[in-house]
Amino acid sequence: xxxxxxxxxxxxxxxxxxxxxxxxxxxxxxxxxxxxxxxxxxxxxxxxxxxxxxxxxxxxxxxxxxxxxxxxxxxxxxxxxxxxxxxxxxxxxxxxxxxxxxxxxxxxxxxxxxxxxxxxxxxxxxxxxxxxxxxxxxxxxxxxxxxxxxxxxxxxxxxxxxxxxxxxxxxxxxxxxxxxxxxxxxxxxxxxxxxxxxxxxxxxxxxxxxxxxxxxxxxxxxxxxxxxxxxxxxxxxxxxxxxxxxxxxxxxxxxxxxxxxxxxxxxxxxxxxxxxxxxxxxxxxxxxxxxxxxxxxxxxxxxxxxxxxxxxxxxxxxxxxxxxxxxxxxxxxxxxxxxxxxxxxxxxxxxxxxx
Amino acid sequence: xxxxxxxxxxxxxxxxxxxxxxxxxxxxxxxxxxxxxxxxxxxxxxxxxxxxxxxxxxxxxxxxxxxxxxxxxxxxxxxxxxxxxxxxxxxxxxxxxxxxxxxxxxxxxxxxxxxxxxxxxxxxxxxxxxxxxxxxxxxxxxxxxxxxxxxxxxxxxxxxxxxxxxxxxxxxxxxxxxxxxxxxxxxxxxxxxxxxxxxxxxxxxxxxxxxxxxxxxxxxxxxxxxxxxxxxxxxxxxxxxxxxxxxxxxxxxxxxxxxxxxxxxxxxxxxxxxxxxxxxxxxxxxxxxxxxxx
Numbered sequence: 001x002x003x004x005x006x007x008x009x010x011x012x013x014x015x016x017x018x019x020x021x022x023x024x025x026x027x028x029x030x031x032x033x034x035x036x037x038x039x040x041x042x043x044x045x046x047x048x049x050x051x052x053x054x055x056x057x058x059x060x061x062x063x064x065x066x067x068x069x070x071x072x073x074x075x076x077x078x079x080x081x082x083x084x085x086x087x088x089x090x091x092x093x094x095x096x097x098x099x100x101x102x103x104x105x106x107x108x109x110x111x112x113x114x115x116x117x118x119x120x121x122x123x124x125x126x127x128x129x130x131x132x133x134x135x136x137x138x139x140x141x142x143x144x145x146x147x148x149x150x151x152x153x154x155x156x157x158x159x160x161x162x163x164x165x166x167x168x169x170x171x172x173x174x175x176x177x178x179x180x181x182x183x184x185x186x187x188x189x190x191x192x193x194x195x196x197x198x199x200x201x202x203x204x205x206x207x208x209x210x211x212x213x214x215x216x217x218x219x220x221x222x223x224x225x226x227x228x229x230x231x232x233x234x235x236x237x238x239x240x241x242x243x244x245x246x247x248x249x250x251x252x253x254x255x256x257x258x259x260x261x262x263x264x265x266x267x268x269x270x271x272x273x274x275x276x277x278x279x280x281x282x283x284x285x286x287x288x289x290x291x292x293x294x295x296x297x298x299x300x301x302x303x304x305x306x307x308x309x310x311x312x313x314x315x316x317x318x319x320x321x322x323x324x325x326x327x328x329x330x331x332x333x334x335x336x337x338x339x340x341x342x343x344x345x346x347x348x349x350x351x352x353x354x355x
Numbered sequence: 356x357x358x359x360x361x362x363x364x365x366x367x368x369x370x371x372x373x374x375x376x377x378x379x380x381x382x383x384x385x386x387x388x389x390x391x392x393x394x395x396x397x398x399x400x401x402x403x404x405x406x407x408x409x410x411x412x413x414x415x416x417x418x419x420x421x422x423x424x425x426x427x428x429x430x431x432x433x434x435x436x437x438x439x440x441x442x443x444x445x446x447x448x449x450x451x452x453x454x455x456x457x458x459x460x461x462x463x464x465x466x467x468x469x470x471x472x473x474x475x476x477x478x479x480x481x482x483x484x485x486x487x488x489x490x491x492x493x494x495x496x497x498x499x500x501x502x503x504x505x506x507x508x509x510x511x512x513x514x515x516x517x518x519x520x521x522x523x524x525x526x527x528x529x530x531x532x533x534x535x536x537x538x539x540x541x542x543x544x545x546x547x548x549x550x551x552x553x554x555x556x557x558x559x560x561x562x563x564x565x566x567x568x569x570x571x572x573x574x575x576x577x578x579x580x581x582x583x584x585x586x587x588x589x590x591x592x593x594x595x596x597x598x599x600x601x602x603x604x605x606x607x608x609x610x611x612x613x614x615x616x617x618x619x620x621x622x623x624x625x626x627x628x629x630x631x632x633x634x635x636x637x638x639x640x641x642x643x644x645x646x647x648x649x
Contacts, residue, residue, distance in 0.1 A: 075447055077454075122630065126637045128446060129390050133584055134633060137626040149617040265454055272451055313466050320462025326455030330448050331440050 005349045036186055041179055049182050051294055053250060056185040058286035060243035061263075062270045063196055063279075064236035069268065070277035071200060072232040073212030074123055075132050078139030079240055079267050081119075084259035085142065086112035086241025087248050088151055091161050094168065094248075096154070101168050101175070101249070109241035115142070116237025117230050124226045127215070139261050148256045160255035168249045175249050185246055192239055197279050199235065208232055212277075262319075269326045275336025284337040292325065293318055361490050362610045363603055368496040370602020371503040372558050373575075377582040377594035378510060379554030385527035385589045386547035389438060390450050393457035394555055394580075395573035400460060401426055401556020402563040402572055403468050406475060415479045419502075422556045430552035434545045442544075461573060472569040479564055499561040506557055507595060510550070514591075519546060527589075574622075578605070581629035587642025596640065601625050 005024075010016045020026045041049055061083055068074045086108040093104035119138035123131055155161070168175045175181055199205050207228045210218040219225050248254060266289070274285020296318060304311050329336070376398060383391050401422050408418035437456060441449050480495045514520035525533040526543040534540055562572050579594075582601040586593025609621035638644045 069447070075450075122633055126633050129450070129588070130584070130633050130637055132390075132450065133580060134630055136580065137623075137630045140623045140626045145619050145623045149619050153617070265458070268451065269455070276447075316462045316465035318462070319458050320466065323455040323458025323460070323462060327437055327452050327459065330444075330452050330455070331437065334444070334448060 003346050003349050006353070037183070041182055046178055049178050051290060053178065053182050053185055055286050055290045056182070056189045057243060057247050057250075058267070058270060058290060059189055059283055060185075060192060060246065061240060062267045062274075062282045062286055063192060064239040064243070065267045066271045066276075066279070066282045067196060067200075067208075067239070068232055068236045070271060070281070071205065071212060072208040072229065073215070074120070074229060074232060075128070076135040076236075076264075077132055077268060078119070078135035078137075078142075078261075078264050079236070080259040080261065080263040081139045081142035082112045082116045082237040082240035083244035083247070083263070084147055084256065085115045085237075085244070087244030087254060087259070088147060088161075089241070090245035091163065091248050091254050092151075092154060095161065095163070101170055105242060105245035108245040109238040112241025112244065113234040113236075113238035116233045116240070120230050120233030123229050123233070135264075136261075139264055143256050143259050143261075147259075152256070160253040162253040163248065163251060165252075178250075181249050184249065188242065188246055192242065193279060193283075196235070196239065200279075204228065204231060266322065269322060271336075272326060273329045273336060275338030278336070278338040280341060281336050281338035284341065288337060289322075289325075292321070296321060357489055358610065362606045364490060364492060365496060366603030366606035367599055368492070368500040368602075369606065370599030371500040371507075372561050372598075373578055373582050373602050374595040374598030375503040375506055375561075376555050376558040377579040377586070377598040378507060378591060379551035379558075380579050380583050381586075381589065381591055381594040382523075382554075383547050383551045384583075385591070386523055387438070387442075387544045388449075389441075389453065390446065390588075391453045391551070392450060392580075393453045393460060394551075395575070395577040396457045396460035396464070397426075397552055397555035398559030398562065398575065399464050399570070399573040400429065400559070401552070402559030402568050403464055404556065405560035406473060406563060406568055409475055409479070415475075419557060419560060422560055423553050426552035426556035427549040430549035431545050433552075434548035438544070438548065439541065461570070465570065470570055472567045474567040475564055493565075495565050499564060502561055503558065506554070510554070511591075523547065578625050581625040581632075583639075584629050585632050585639055587639030589643055590639070590641035593639055593641040601628070604628055 004021065008022060010021075015021065020029055040052055044052075061079065064082070065076060065079045068076045068079075086105075088108075089111045090101070090104045090108035093099045093107060094101055097104075099107075119134060122134045126134070152160075165176055166174050170184070173180070175184065200208070207218070207223045208231075210221065210223055211225050211228055215225050244259075247258070251258070270285040270289050271282055272285070273288055274283070275281025297314070300310050300314055300317070310317070333340070376394060379397070380391055380394050383389050404425050405418050405422040408421045409415060413421065433456065437452055438449075441452060478495075480498045482494070484491045484493050485497065514524055522533070522538045523543050523546060525536065525538055526540055530540060533543075559572055562575055578601060579598070582597040583594055584597075585600060586595070586597030605621060605625050608624035612620045612624070632639070
């Protein structure tokens with residue numbers, strides 16, 4: 001729920017349903033678009049483009065987690081498995097069958113969605129902690145067993161699928177520079193975010209929210225909760241698969257190392273810090289986590305001459321910081337960054353009569 | 356046939372250690388309703404603390420005692436700083452705080468002790484295996500099992516016969532009634548965490564003796580989750596039986612299924628069993644079935 005500024009009246013339903021309801025918001029969106037597609041890539045320098053690409057990947061991965069946890073109430077701690085399935089499917093199709101990248105990305109999304117539905121099936125019977133356990137099993141079975149032991153054998157490339165430069169192309173365009181990858185990711189993220197946000201305003205999305213709030217009550221209202229839960233798993237897996245397939249384009253070699261349990265937990269941490277049940281929350285959380293980790297680097301680098309072991313142990317510090325950040329956010333800011341943003345925005349929208 | 360018995364016995368001996376850690380998990384859940392995903396890291400902390408003391412030249416038993424004391428203190432501190440503020444919060448919040456704690460602990464442990472495998476040297480238990488009628492058992496397994504069982508018995512006695520243990524049982528049974536009888540719930544929560552740290556720490560120290568100590572011991576601690584799901588989340592006998600069954604199943608699948616696959620079955624078999632158990636018996640062997648109303 002968001003308040004409109006004083007003096008804005010809607011006369012038609014189209015106005016009431018519009019994404020961007022005031023000129024001011026449209027202006028902000030245009031500025032944001034200019035920032036994403038012009039200022040950041042062309043003036044920002046390669047370092048910031050790299051950071052932005054990582055953020056984009058985090059956003060795409062976290063969208064699926066946000067859908068499952070924040071909108072459908074199905075807690076998952078194994079989302080990296082579905083991202084991995086998407087990434088591996090897309091890579092295999094591109095390398096073995098020489099399908100176009102975008103097509104194999106789409107198929108990767110579909111396969112990841114179906115895989116996610118497979119592990120979502122227990123949600124018909126169990127929920128809460130028990131469902132968390134199944135998602136945990138999904139993570140270990142998929143990444144640590146099937147992908148590591150079986151899928152990695154396909155094509156005889158050894159443990160990692162190396163992606164020679166120029167193997168990923170969209171039509172005549174070869175995705176060989178960070179900038180092109182960034183643009184692809186930005187477009188995909190915007191499409192997925194808009195798609196998901198729209199889906200959440202439809203009948204399906206409202207059914208998901210009803211299931212999240214109380215699944216028994218939702219069932220008594222005539223929602224087929226099993227179908228809708230599986231649908232949520234499919235969409236979340238699909239988004240995850242697309243994210244994985246996109247991430248392939250930034251890598252030189254694909255291995256199960258990229259999709260460890262850590263990454264699943266990282267994504268859940270992202271949405272918890274950003275705010276559960278909010279698309280903004282996904283984006284803020286991703287930005288926050290990526291930027292805080294980059295900031296940590298800036299703090300550590302000046303300290304390395306004094307204490308050289310820090311460079312070696314940076315990864316561990318990162319882990320500890322991440323854990324501590326989740327704990328502190330959950331204890332002191334349980335609604336996440338999105339809630340803070342909502343408060344700030346409403347303060348200005350309602351100013352000067354904020355009561 | 357010999358192989359079969361051998362595998363079963365090794366499984367039971369390993370399962371004793373899992374049972375010990377699972378007991379700590381169940382205790383926290385019963386007393387405070389916290390579903391703890393940081394158990395693996397608690398075993399890690401215990402293992403490294405014990406190793407450090409042992410390397411300083413303490414005898415093993417004394418090192419274990421120090422682990423127990425430090426574990427208890429760490430448990431109290433953790434509960435007071437992080438978990439105390441979360442009483443009455445949604446389940447996901449509490450679970451994710453324990454996940455955050457697990458990252459925090461693992462990061463700290465890796466930062467302090469590195470990631471290389473370290474072993475207890477000189478070895479604590481004699482290396483020569485025991486031969487009982489053709490069945491060969493490593494002494495490490497045997498002694499670890501005895502240690503785990505001894506500690507389990509001590510815990511059971513603690514719950515049955517001491518004032519604190521009875522207070523904890525009362526809180527687990529009905530918190531409101533316990534509060535009205537003058538039991539301090541905050542004290543019980545803190546003690547539960549302290550005891551969980553002890554159980555996990557001793558379990559970790561024993562596991563570290565078997566195969567050497569590195570970060571993957573924390574993964575072994577994660578195996579308590581299948582064990583408690585099998586036993587039923589809030590049943591202490593269930594945790595013990597579940598731990599032993601998971602140990603046996605894990606060893607059996609390692610021995611018999613590994614030849615059909617490229618490898619790695621032993622690590623994930625408990626989780627597959629867990630999914631199957633969840634599908635057919637979601638409340639485990641002795642867990643309470645919950646009836647939900649709108």
